Amino acid sequence: MRPRTVRVALWTAALLGLAACNGSIAPLEQPLAPGQFVANGARLVVAPGDLQQLADTVHWLAGHQVDVAVPPQPIAGTLLTRSAFVATIKLGSAKADWTDTGSLVVQIGIGKVGISVIAAESGAPGCAVAWKAKSGLMKAEVSLTKDQDGPKAVLVAPPSVAFDQGGLSAVDACAAALPKEAWNLIDAQVTEALRAGLAQRVGAAATQVLRTALPPTAEVSGQIAVGGHYAAAKTLRVDSRFSALQPKVVSRELGFGEAILDVGIAVDLDACAVDVAPPSAAASAKLQPAEAPPSKAVLRRAIALDGALLQRMAWAWVRSGDWCRESGHPLEGLSTAAWPAKLVAQLAPWVDGAPTRARLWPHASPAVGVTDSPSGPLLTWTLQDATLELVASLGGADAVVLAIRGQLHGQFKPIVTQGGRLALAAVSASSVAAVVSSPLFGEQGIAAVASGSGLDELVSAAVRGIFEPAKVLPLEAMLPLGSVVTGVSRGGDGLWIWIDGGVSPP
Amino acid sequence: MLRRTPCNLNFMARCRDRLRAQFLLAIAALWAGWLAVACNSPPPLCVTGACPAGLSCDTATGECRPSAQTAPRAVPLLGAISAPPGASGAPVVVGFAPDRQSLVAVNGQELSYLAGPAAQGDEQPAGQQSAAARSLDGRLCVAWIRPSDHTLWFAEQKSKGWQREQVATAASGPVALTRHQETLTIAYRRADMASLKVALREAPGTWSVQDVPMPTPPANSQKVTADLGKSIAIVSGPSGLALSAYDATYGDLVLAVRAGNSWSVSRIAGADPATGAEIGDVGDPSALAVGPDGGLVLAYRDNTAGQLVLSRSAGGKMTRQVVTDGSVAGPAGTKTQDLVGTAISLAVRDDGRAVIAWFNGTKWRVEYAIQKQSGAFDLSTLPAPASARPQAWPSLSLNLDGSVWLSWVALDPLRGPAASQVSQLKILSGEP
Numbered sequence: 035m036r037p038r039t040v041r042v043a044l045w046t047a048a049l050l051g052l053a054a055c056n057g058s059i060a061p062l063e064q065p066l067a068p069g070q071f072v073a074n075g076a077r078l079v080v081a082p083g084d085l086q087q088l089a090d091t092v093h094w095l096a097g098h099q100v101d102v103a104v105p106p107q108p109i110a111g112t113l114l115t116r117s118a119f120v121a122t123i124k125l126g127s128a129k130a131d132w133t134d135t136g137s138l139v140v141q142i143g144i145g146k147v148g149i150s151v152i153a154a155e156s157g158a159p160g161c162a163v164a165w166k167a168k169s170g171l172m173k174a175e176v177s178l179t180k181d182q183d184g185p186k187a188v189l190v191a192p193p194s195v196a197f198d199q200g201g202l203s204a205v206d207a208c209a210a211a212l213p214k215e216a217w218n219l220i221d222a223q224v225t226e227a228l229r230a231g232l233a234q235r236v237g238a239a240a241t242q243v244l245r246t247a248l249p250p251t252a253e254v255s256g257q258i259a260v261g262g263h264y265a266a267a268k269t270l271r272v273d274s275r276f277s278a279l280q281p282k283v284v285s286r287e288l289g290f291g292e293a294i295l296d297v298g299i300a301v302d303l304d305a306c307a308v309d310v311a312p313p314s315a316a317a318s319a320k321l322q323p324a325e326a327p328p329s330k331a332v333l334r335r336a337i338a339l340d341g342a343l344l345q346r347m348a349w350a351w352v353r354s355g356d357w358c359r360e361s362g363h364p365l366e367g368l369s370t371a372a373w374p375a376k377l378v379a380q381l382a383p384w385v386d387g388a389p390t391r392a393r394l395w396p397h398a399s400p401a402v403g404v405t406d407s408p409s410g411p412l413l414t415w416t417l418q419d420a421t422l423e424l425v426a427s428l429g430g431a432d433a434v435v436l437a438i439r440g441q442l443h444g445q446f447k448p449i450v451t452q453g454g455r456l457a458l459a460a461v462s463a464s465s466v467a468a469v470v471s472s473p474l475f476g477e478q479g480i481a482a483v484a485s486g487s488g489l490d491e492l493v494s495a496a497v498r499g500i501f502e503p504a505k506v507l508p509l510e511a512m513l514p515l516g517s518v519v520t521g522v523s524r525g526g527d528g529l530w531i532w533i534d535g536g537v538s539p540p
Numbered sequence: 541m542l543r544r545t546p547c548n549l550n551f552m553a554r555c556r557d558r559l560r561a562q563f564l565l566a567i568a569a570l571w572a573g574w575l576a577v578a579c580n581s582p583p584p585l586c587v588t589g590a591c592p593a594g595l596s597c598d599t600a601t602g603e604c605r606p607s608a609q610t611a612p613r614a615v616p617l618l619g620a621i622s623a624p625p626g627a628s629g630a631p632v633v634v635g636f637a638p639d640r641q642s643l644v645a646v647n648g649q650e651l652s653y654l655a656g657p658a659a660q661g662d663e664q665p666a667g668q669q670s671a672a673a674r675s676l677d678g679r680l681c682v683a684w685i686r687p688s689d690h691t692l693w694f695a696e697q698k699s700k701g702w703q704r705e706q707v708a709t710a711a712s713g714p715v716a717l718t719r720h721q722e723t724l725t726i727a728y729r730r731a732d733m734a735s736l737k738v739a740l741r742e743a744p745g746t747w748s749v750q751d752v753p754m755p756t757p758p759a760n761s762q763k764v765t766a767d768l769g770k771s772i773a774i775v776s777g778p779s780g781l782a783l784s785a786y787d788a789t790y791g792d793l794v795l796a797v798r799a800g801n802s803w804s805v806s807r808i809a810g811a812d813p814a815t816g817a818e819i820g821d822v823g824d825p826s827a828l829a830v831g832p833d834g835g836l837v838l839a840y841r842d843n844t845a846g847q848l849v850l851s852r853s854a855g856g857k858m859t860r861q862v863v864t865d866g867s868v869a870g871p872a873g874t875k876t877q878d879l880v881g882t883a884i885s886l887a888v889r890d891d892g893r894a895v896i897a898w899f900n901g902t903k904w905r906v907e908y909a910i911q912k913q914s915g916a917f918d919l920s921t922l923p924a925p926a927s928a929r930p931q932a933w934p935s936l937s938l939n940l941d942g943s944v945w946l947s948w949v950a951l952d953p954l955r956g957p958a959a960s961q962v963s964q965l966k967i968l969s970g971e972p
Contacts, residue, residue, distance in 0.1 A: 305867070305874065305875040306870070306874050306875055306876060306877075307874060308872045308873065308874055309873060358876075358877075362821075380953075383956060383957055384951075384957060393879075395870060395874070395876045396874075397870065397871040397872045397874055398872065419871060419872065421870075421871075421876070423879075423902070425879065425901070428619075428932065429618060429619030429620055429636075429668075429932070429933060430619065430620055430669070430714065430771070430825075430883070431620070431825075431882045431883035431899050431901065431932060431933060432879060432882040432901050433879065433882065433899070433901035433902075433904060433932070434879055434901055434902045473903075473904040473930040473951075473953065474930070474951075474953045475953060476953045476954045
């Protein structure tokens with residue numbers, strides 16, 4: 035695959051990181067069935083508030099100044115030749131805007147420029163001419179397009195440069211005697227040489243920034259190894275494609291730039307998961323905006339995951355068996371004293387100590403949603419039927435001392451790790467209409483434990499243990515070098531993952 | 541008086557003849573009955589041959605199934621038990637009696653308290669973790685931990701009571717006991733739970749203690765093992781002592797073999813031997829036995845895969861065979877996994893076939909599997925009586941006559957831990 039294609043394959047892998055991917059993309063043997071797609075499910079977005087950061091990045095990439103070295107050139111229609119010259123053009127502030135047609139226009143201010151050239155006939159002494167400008171403005175418009183070679187980011191037109199109060203003046207007295215055509219041609223040559231020098235640097239930088247922010251890529255397919263705790267590794271098949279021939283800005287009224295991806299997901303059914311069809315909800319055709327983090331960024335954009343895609347990802351995650359899980363670490367905060375009082379009397383005489391492990395068996399596919407909380411968005415999930423088992427030791431032998439079966443609710447918090455990675459941490463869980471049973475409860479084996487009697491604390495601690503450590507999503511492999519995840523926001527029923535920094539290779 | 545007695549002196553001779561006739565008739569009736577049973581017995585489909593006592597042949601499958609459970613003995617035991625094999629018959633069971641907080645040996649209806657307040661009035665509770673074995677002359681030997689002062693103890697049964705010996709200090713459970721040639725050997729954890737020791741009985745009252753070398757960390761790992769021996773097993777084989785232990789730091793199964801005076805220690809499961817990469821949490825618990833060819837036979841739980849595994853040493857390598865993964869049908873067409881093998885007992889018969897018993901921690905049932913000649917396992921669950929009392933802590937005993945007994949503890953959730961009882965069942969008969 036071409037590097038750019040690889041990058042988007044990895045983007046897709048990242049999107050499916052929520053589906054517990056732990057492998058790398060490989061060619062897909064067979065394309066996914068059309069029904070497996072979530073159209074418009076994922077978008078790469080640049081928020082209007084971050085446009086200045088795009089411009090700043092263009093400026094940073096182009097540099098603070100552009101050195102232009104121009105060789106000698108005959109002055110047409112005369113016997114004169116304009117001498118070589120070297121110019122240093124200082125770049126000033128930059129800004130960027132989306133156009134109505136979805137292209138990115140970058141404007142960069144140009145500082146004072148002063149150049150001296152000599153016009154001379156061959157073998158004769160020359161006359162020095164000064165070219166000066168107080169300031170200037172360069173404008174480059176780049177767009178994502180597609181031709182026979184595939185999608186790419188290109189300059190819509192040659193960048194334009196306008197100089198303020200530019201012009202020629204005679205340095206040597208003999209220069210005044212030069213023909214007017216020579217003056218005009220010298221002016222045109224210098225202006226074009228400066229424009230070309232600027233265009234090469236600024237245009238390349240602007241194209242590179244757009245390609246990074248909203249990468250235009252070909253369709254990509256792949257498969258990712260996923261594995262449940264108890265099951266052998268399964269294959270999560272992934273397919274993604276742009277829904278239009280060329281990605282473009284579609285949310286003009288909101289000022290968002292976005293590239294739209296269709297994402298297809300399919301996974302082999304694990305024996306521990308229910309065999310149900312994937313959610314059929316269609317993704318929202320319109321981008322549902324999210325609030326950008328208040329901090330400034332070098333080059334910020336977001337992966338916006340539509341609620342329908344989140345549903346499909348949760349379906350795939352559970353279907354792969356990855357939710358048939360057992361806590362890998364001793365449970366915290368689960369002393370027998372913290373159990374519902376009703377259970378303490380029945381279980382404490384038997385067990386060696388607090389439960390050591392918890393196991394989860396989903397008997398349904400989850401429904402997921404996104405809600406706000408004071409600490410940021412939360413990914414909520416509901417399993418209509420699940421069994422949660424608490425394991426404790428009795429005389430050195432581990433056994434399931436408590437089984438809680440019923441409706442299970444939980445919340446994951448997307449968190450940004452110290453290293454700029456995204457992880458999902460279970461924060462709380464609760465049960466509804468659960469049947470609490472244990473072989474140690476006597477003949478019936480069932481205890482009536484009312485909600486609010488400490489059962490939810492028990493369920494929360496167990497679910498936190500089951501999903502501990504927080505699931506780190508493998509984003510770093512697909513991001514441009516140096517980029518990091520900086521935040522997560524809610525956008526309607528979707529989730530926005532904010533990414534800063536990094537630039538794709540030219 | 542004489543007149544009222546049929547067999548008075550006057551009729552003694554005739555009476556004797558009548559008794560002899562009745563005896564012969566009874567013998568004939570028994571013989572005829574046996575013949576009737578034998579002639580009407582199912583065809584010899586059962587893989588273990590004629591089904592042993594306590595089992596009946598399922599003519600549909602040709603397999604022996606438990607037909608009855610022996611009556612529980614009215615001896616409360618709670619926790620892991622040991623049932624060292626004897627010559628024949630139900631083995632003696634050693635375990636912790638929660639009502640007396642003491643270590644007890646149960647031989648039929650006879651109880652012998654070895655440690656704790658019931659044995660010595662002023663002693664702290666002791667024997668929650670113990671192990672038992674037979675000495676060379678067949679005497680019952682028991683090792684246990686007294687947690688109050690972290691001491692390791694040993695007792696040997698004598699004709700009149702028990703001879704107790706303190707073996708070591710700074711000791712912690714679990715303990716494992718075996719006889720290597722003539723020397724009784726105890727494996728135990730140091731009190732810091734970070735390393736293992738073995739104590740060898742040089743003579744009555746005289747023990748030598750050795751450190752078991754620590755396993756080296758897996759390749760590319762620097763972390764030092766800090767929790768070794770949460771579960772251990774020991775066995776004596778022709779090539780020396782073998783000790784299996786769980787390394788909780790890495791989640792690996794460690795095997796230490798002592799030949800002569802030198803130890804070799806290796807991680808045999810849970811870590812990739814080539815790369816050192818962790819490939820699962822394996823080896824808690826484990827059980828050891830020796831096959832007729834002298835090779836090690838090892839049963840252990842693979843916690844990551846949820847499997848009970850049987851492993852045999854063959855040609856310098858360990859084979860791996862899954863006995864059960866605990867898969868059961870769950871709701872909505874799903875499959876779930878029972879928590880199988882969190883307590884394991886292993887025996888290997890003279891023909892090399894393994895018998896494994898384990899605790900199903902989800903169903904709270906003792907289950908066992910008898911290996912067929914083909915190598916496959918025939919899984920069985922102990923019959924659940926009407927009261928469906930939870931079962932735990934299986935212990936297998938391979939008697940000298942080849943019979944295999946399964947002992948376990950039946951719990952009484954309604955009456956509490958002190959009402960737990962030990963039960964026993966002969967699951968395989970001895971060789972004819």
